[in-house]
Structure formats: C-alpha cells, structure tokens
Amino acid sequence: MDYDPAAAAAPDGFGPPTGDGADATDFTTSGREAAATPGAAATATDTPPHRTRDRIADLVVSRPLLRQTEREARVWVRTWKGSLVSGLLTPLLFLGAMGLGLGGLVDENSGDVAGLSYLVFVAPGILAAAAMQSAAADALWPVMSGVKWTKTYHAASATPLAPSDVYGGYLVWMAVRLAMNATAFLVVAALLGGVPSAWGVFAVPAAVAGALAFAAPLAAYSASQDSDLPFPIIMRIVVMPMFLFSGTFFAVEQLPAGIRPLAWVTPLWHAVELARGATTGSLGLAAVAGHVAFLAACIAAGAWWGARTFGRRLAA
Amino acid sequence: MTAIALVGTKRTLRVVERNVRSYARMWPAFLTGFLEPIFYLFSIGIGVGELVGDLPGPGGHPVSYELFVAPAMLATSAMNGTVFDTTFNFFFKYKYAKTFDGMLATPLGVADIARGELAWALLRGTIYVAGFLLTMIALDLVESWWALLALPAAALIGFAFAGAGLGLTTYMRSFTDFAYVGLAITPLFLFSATFFPLSEYPGALAWFVRISPLYQGVAIERALVLGDVSWSLIGHAAYLAAMGVFGLRLATRRLGFLLQP
Numbered sequence: 001m002d003y004d005p006a007a008a009a010a011p012d013g014f015g016p017p018t019g020d021g022a023d024a025t026d027f028t029t030s031g032r033e034a035a036a037t038p039g040a041a042a043t044a045t046d047t048p049p050h051r052t053r054d055r056i057a058d059l060v061v062s063r064p065l066l067r068q069t070e071r072e073a074r075v076w077v078r079t080w081k082g083s084l085v086s087g088l089l090t091p092l093l094f095l096g097a098m099g100l101g102l103g104g105l106v107d108e109n110s111g112d113v114a115g116l117s118y119l120v121f122v123a124p125g126i127l128a129a130a131a132m133q134s135a136a137a138d139a140l141w142p143v144m145s146g147v148k149w150t151k152t153y154h155a156a157s158a159t160p161l162a163p164s165d166v167y168g169g170y171l172v173w174m175a176v177r178l179a180m181n182a183t184a185f186l187v188v189a190a191l192l193g194g195v196p197s198a199w200g201v202f203a204v205p206a207a208v209a210g211a212l213a214f215a216a217p218l219a220a221y222s223a224s225q226d227s228d229l230p231f232p233i234i235m236r237i238v239v240m241p242m243f244l245f246s247g248t249f250f251a252v253e254q255l256p257a258g259i260r261p262l263a264w265v266t267p268l269w270h271a272v273e274l275a276r277g278a279t280t281g282s283l284g285l286a287a288v289a290g291h292v293a294f295l296a297a298c299i300a301a302g303a304w305w306g307a308r309t310f311g312r313r314l315a316a
Numbered sequence: 317m318t319a320i321a322l323v324g325t326k327r328t329l330r331v332v333e334r335n336v337r338s339y340a341r342m343w344p345a346f347l348t349g350f351l352e353p354i355f356y357l358f359s360i361g362i363g364v365g366e367l368v369g370d371l372p373g374p375g376g377h378p379v380s381y382e383l384f385v386a387p388a389m390l391a392t393s394a395m396n397g398t399v400f401d402t403t404f405n406f407f408f409k410y411k412y413a414k415t416f417d418g419m420l421a422t423p424l425g426v427a428d429i430a431r432g433e434l435a436w437a438l439l440r441g442t443i444y445v446a447g448f449l450l451t452m453i454a455l456d457l458v459e460s461w462w463a464l465l466a467l468p469a470a471a472l473i474g475f476a477f478a479g480a481g482l483g484l485t486t487y488m489r490s491f492t493d494f495a496y497v498g499l500a501i502t503p504l505f506l507f508s509a510t511f512f513p514l515s516e517y518p519g520a521l522a523w524f525v526r527i528s529p530l531y532q533g534v535a536i537e538r539a540l541v542l543g544d545v546s547w548s549l550i551g552h553a554a555y556l557a558a559m560g561v562f563g564l565r566l567a568t569r570r571l572g573f574l575l576q577p
Contacts, residue, residue, distance in 0.1 A: 082495040090502050097506035102364065104516055105381075109369040118367070229342060236348040244359035254363055 064161045068169025069176070071156070076177065086137070087181040091130035092188055098122050098249060099194060114251060116280060123194035124275035125248035127185050128207040131178050132268045135211035136218060136239045138174055140231045143222035146170075147313050153223075154314060163310035167223070168303070171216055175208050182207045189279075197281030206278055206291075210271020213295040214242075216302025224309040247272045270294045327424050331432020332439065334419075335401075350444035352396065353389040354451055360511060361385035371513060374544030386457040387541040388510035390466060391533035393448045394473040395504070397441030402481030403497050406433055407488055416575055426571040434478045434564055441474035442467070452541070460543025469540060469553070473533035476556035479563025480529070486570035504530040532556050 059066065076083065103118035113121040146153035146166070156166045182204045189195050195203075222231075245255065246268035252260055263269050270291040277283025339346050365381035373379030409415035416429050424432075449466060452458055458466075488494065507517075508530035514522050525531050532552040539545050 079492070082492050085495045085498050090498065093502050093506050097511060098360075098364075101507075101512040101516055102360075102368070105371070105512055106364070106367045110367050113367060229345060232345050233348050236351050240352055240355050244355050245363070249359055250363040250367060254366060 065165040065169040065172065067159075067161060068156060068166050069173040070169075071152075072170060072173035073176070076173075083177070087130075087134050087177070088184055091126050091181075091185055094126050094130070095123060095185070095189060095192070095194070098126065099189075099192065119192065119194045120196060120280065121276070122249060123189040123192075124203050124279045125272050127182055127189070127203055128210050128271040128275045129243045129246065129248040129268060130185070131182055131207040131211040132214050132271065133239055133243050134181070135174055135178060135215035136235065139215040139219035140222050140234065141228060143170075143219050144225065144228045144231070147223050147310075148226070153310070157314040163314040164307040166314065167219065167306040167310040170219065171212060171303075171306075174215060175212060178208045178211050179204055186279075195279045197279060199277075199281040200279040202278040203275040206271050206274035209292070209295045209299070210267050210274070213267035213271070213298035213302070216299050217305055218302075220302055220306035220309045223306070223313045242266050242268050247276075267295055267298050325428070327428040328431045328435055330422075330424065331419065331429055332436045334415075335433075335436040346440070349397065349440070350393065350447040353393040353444075353448055356392075357382065357386055357389050357451070357455075361389070374542055379542065382455075383457055383459065383542070384513070384538075385511060386452050386455075387466070387537035388508070388534045390445060390448050390452065390470060390541070391473055391508075391530060391537045392505055392510065394441050394445050394470040394533065395477045395501070395530055397444040398437040398474040398478040399481050399497070399501060401437040401440055402433060402478045403485045403488075404494060406482060407485050407491070407494070409433075410485075410571075410574075416571070420575060426575060427568045430482060430564060430568040430571055434475070434482060434567075437478040437481070438471060438474050441478070442471050445470040445474070458541055460541065462540045462543050462545050466537055466540045469533070469536045472553060472556050472560075473530075473536075475560035476529060476533070476563075477560075479560035479567070481563070483563035483566035483570070486567055486574060504528060508534050510534055529556070529559060 099119040099122050103122065106113065106118040112118075153163075153166050157163050161169075186195065186200060186203060190200065218234075245259075246252070246263050246266045248268070252263045252269060255263060274283070274288065274291045274295075277287065361382035361384075365385065368381040370378035370380055371384050373384075416426075419429055420426070445467060449458075449463075449470075488496075507521075507525060508528055509517075509525060510530075514525060517525055532555045536549050536552050536556075539549055
C-alpha cells in the first residue's frame with residue numbers, strides 16, 4: 001500500500017525497538033521444531049534423522065554465509081505472523097479481487113485475454129509482482145536497520161563472517177521466505193483454477209528470481225545510504241509503477257509504444273513472462289533462456305555491487 | 317460550538333503547525349504520497365478497463381470502466397492520505413519520539429493533541445485528494461457539477477478514517493500490531509465496490525460490503541462524479557461523520573488515560 005518515514009519501522013518487526021513480546025520466546029524454538037518432526041527426516045530414504053540434522057549443521061558451519069541466513073530464519077520464527085499479512089494474505093486478496101471479482105467483468109466482456117481467462121492471466125502476474133514488492137521492502141528498511149539502527153550487521157561482521165557473507169546470507173534467506181510465500185500462493189491459485197499447467201511449479205523459482213533481480217541491487221543501495229528518507233519515495237515511484245505496469249494486470253502490448261521499452265527493462269516483466277509461461281505451459285526454450293539470462297545478469301550485478309557497499313559500510 | 321469541537325482552537329493549530337514544519341524537511345516524501353491512487357487509475361482503470369469495456373451506470377446509461385474506478389480511487393486517496401498519519405506516524409510520535417509528552421509540558425492538552433493530529437492528517441489527505449481530482453478533470457473523468465462537492469465529501473471520508481485511525485492506534489502496543497492496519501486497509505481498498513460493482517459480489521458478501529466504511533465513501537464520490545445524487549447519500553455521510561466523531565472522542569479519552577494517568 002503506502003510507506004511513510006515513520007512507518008519505516010514496521011515491516012516484520014525491524015526498526016526501532018519494539019520491546020514487548022519479542023524477548024519472551026526463547027532461542028530454542030527452531031531446535032524444538034526440528035526435533036519434533038523426526039518422521040519427516042526418517043522417511044527420506046534410509047538416512048537416520050540425526051545424521052540429516054548433523055549434515056545441515058555441518059553445512060551451516062562450513063559456510064559462514066548461511067550463518068546469516070540462520071539468523072534471519074530465527075528472527076522469522078518469532079515474527080512470521082506479521083510478515084504473513086504482507087507476504088501472503090495481501091497477494092491472495094488481490095487474487096480474489098482482481099482474478100475473481102474483476103475477472104468476472106473481463107470475461108463477460110472480452111471473453112479472454114490473449115486466449116486466457118482473466119484469472120489465469122492475472123494469477124502469475126500477482127505471484128511475481130507480490131514477490132517483488134515484498135522483496136523490495138525487505139531490501140530497504142531491514143538493511144538500514146542492520147547497518148544503522150540496530151547495527152546487527154556490524155555485530156555479524158565482528159565474527160568470522162565477511163560483509164559479503166552478511167549480504168549473501170540475507171539474500172539467501174529472502175529467497176527461502178519468498179519461495180515459501182509463492183508456493184502457498186500458487187497452491188491457492190491452483191485450487192481456484194488459475195494454474196492450468198503442471199509446469200506451473202516453475203512459477204515459484206521464476207517469481208523468486210525476479211524478486212531477487214530487483215532486491216539484490218536494491219539492498220546494495222540501501223547499505224550505502226545514511227537515511228531512510230528516500231525509501232518511501234522509491235516504493236512509490238519505482239516499486240508501485242513496476243507492480244502495476246509490468247504485464248501484471250494487463251499485457252505490456254497495451255501500453256503506449258513509447259513506454260513499452262521501460263517495462264521490458266524491469267526485472268518484474270521478465271519474471272511475469274516466465275511465471276505466466278510456466279502456469280500456462282506455453283513458453284519456448286529460447287524465451288525462457290532470454291528471460292533467465294536477464295534476471296541472472298541483474299542478480300550478478302547486484303551481488304557485485306552489494307559486496308562493495310556492504311564491505312565499505314561494515315569496514316569501519 | 318460543534319465547529320470548535322471539530323476544528324479546534326488556536327492551540328489545535330499549534331499542533332498542525334508543528335507537523336507542517338516537520339514535514340517541510342521531508343517534502344518529497346509528502347508530495348509522492350498522492351501518486352498511488354493515480355497509478356492505480358492508469359493501471360486498473362485504463363489498462364484493465366480496455367478489457368472490461370462499459371458497465372451499466374445510473375439510469376441504465378453505460379459508464380466507461382475508468383469512469384467507474386476513478387471516484388473509488390478518489391475515496392481511497394482520502395482514506396490513504398489520512399490513515400498513515402493517524403496510525404504509524406501517530407504511534408511513532410506517541411511511543412518513541414515522545415512528541416506528545418513534550419506538547420503536554422506546554423499549555424496544550426490531550427484534546428488539542430488529538431484534534432491537531434486529526435486536522436493535520438485531514439489537511440494532508442485533502443491535498444492529495446485535490447491533486448487526484450485535478451487529474452480526473454484533466455482526463456475528462458468528471459461528469460457532473462455535483463463533483464464540486466467531491467472535495468468536501470473526501471474531507472468527510474478523511475475525517476472518518478483519521479478519527480478511527482487515532483482511536484484504534486491508542487490500543488496498539490508495538491509496531492508488530494500494525495500488521496492489523498494493513499489487514500484492515502487492503503480488503504477495504506479491494507472490496508468496497510472499488511474495482512467492480514456491488515452486483516458482482518455473492519449475496520452475503522455484498523451486505524458485508526454495504527456496511528463497511530470505505531464503501532460509504534465510494535458510494536458518495538461515485539454518485540457525485542456521475543451526477544446520480546439521491547437522499548441515500550445523507551445516510552452514507554452520517555455513517556462517516558459518526559465514525560470520525562466516535563474515533564476522535566475515543567482517542568482523546570485514551571490519550572488522557574495513557575499520557576496523564
């Protein structure tokens with residue numbers, strides 16, 4: 001919706017200290033959950049449960065980057081309810097309003113959009129756009145919190161973690177969280193009849209890649225900033241138009257010819273094309289390769305920049 | 317008497333002045349606030365509107381989809397413009413910046429603070445609405461002279477949401493609780509006959525929409541912009557006025573309880 005300077009604090013409990021409640025839950029929650037579900041691990045071939053867990057632990061220890069991911073996961077375990085509203089519930093409400101409500105009007109009038117019912121057309125669009133929007137917010141305020149307000153990133157870089165580990169680990173966590181929300185969204189969309197093809201499962205990685213292609217450079221930028229004053233402006237004049245005009249709710253071909261190229265260079269348009277190609281099972285190999293290459297290039301460029309800005313910010 | 321109760325006294329204006337001065341340093345954040353409903357008007361109203369075509373309007377005349385959506389975005393603009401100042405920003409000032417404790421050390425009282433914050437939010441929201449209304453006029457999306465009343469009507473919508481925002485925010489304990497604001501605003505934005513008419517909702521849901529607050533505003537603005545005015549608008553207006561007055565009273569009482577125990 002809208003982002004204000006003082007709203008800064010809000011997403012997912014970052015920002016100025018929120019105080020009550022948060023400290024009450026102890027750190028072992030995730031450990032208990034892991035222990036409570038040995039059945040899941042046991043069914044995975046013949047690996048004893050404890051060995052799987054050991055392997056995960058080894059993996060985390062051997063890769064400092066995943067330490068940062070673990071930290072974010074532990075915070076999420078305590079704040080996931082709040083993030084569910086923006087990450088999952090909001091896109092589902094959009095799906096209901098646009099796909100079912102407005103979709104009824106569209107289908108009555110024009111029959112279909114590019115041969116698709118409006119629900120089928122808009123579901124992958126909302127999937128990718130919501131992932132991008134939620135990743136954008138996460139690449140702004142929480143990063144500012146890490147480098148300035150609460151300085152948790154400084155604390156992390158006082159350990160064997162390099163600044164690029166802090167940045168990379170955070171992006172990995174973002175990908176995990178986005179994938180969870182996108183999967184849940186896709187299941188609901190499929191139940192409503194919005195996902196005609198089984199290839200639709202690939203819409204999840206498409207949405208995640210599109211979101212990271214925008215969030216990786218954005219997080220790099222946030223780490224270089226001293227104030228969050230530009231953040232709501234970025235949400236309003238970059239993220240919001242991208243959300244609304246990147247082929248999400250109507251085809252980019254409908255845009256005036258002069259504006260169309262602007263949509264083509266947004267990561268979101270590529271993600272929407274991929275996701276829609278997946279849910280409708282109608283995308284050629286060449287097109288997939290092109291879109292994937294574009295998104296990969298954005299992520300790589302972001303990673304290069306992020307390593308620099310995080311390095312500079314956390315060097316002192 | 318009522319005018320003073322609502323608009324307040326000179327002391328109320330001091331609170332407004334404080335906010336004006338504070339925002340003078342953040343004018344880009346202020347200015348970009350009115351963009352969101354305009355983007356929605358272009359994307360859904362005009363973009364998706366091409367796919368929707370015309371809808372049945374007042375008296376059976378067809379109404380283009382963008383003309384259907386525009387007044388709803390006007391009402392939304394009034395809601396958005398006031399809700400964020402009276403929830404997030406109000407809470408930040410009350411709990412973290414301790415702005416109100418500072419104010420109470422002056423001759424200002426809690427009633428002045430509540431009215432001043434409300435007046436400021438209303439001022440901000442009305443500026444956004446005026447910008448949106450000018451956009452509508454530029455796009456030729458105003459059908460009737462009744463639209464002259466669209467701005468005061470939007471101020472009434474803003475008053476209702478500002479009052480409710482202040483009142484409910486006094487019950488918030490931490491920023492985590494503000495997930496509820498999104499939880500309330502998003503469904504109102506999407507399901508108040510904003511993007512599709514009441515007839516598209518299943519029966520029970522339609523009644524739910526009818527009693528929801530933003531729907532009152534959408535109904536008023538749509539009637540004014542399309543020139544389809546009837547006495548029922550008085551009912552919608554009374555609903556919004558009552559909501560604002562109740563919220564403001566609640567906020568004043570709660571602030572007294574919280575800041576001057």
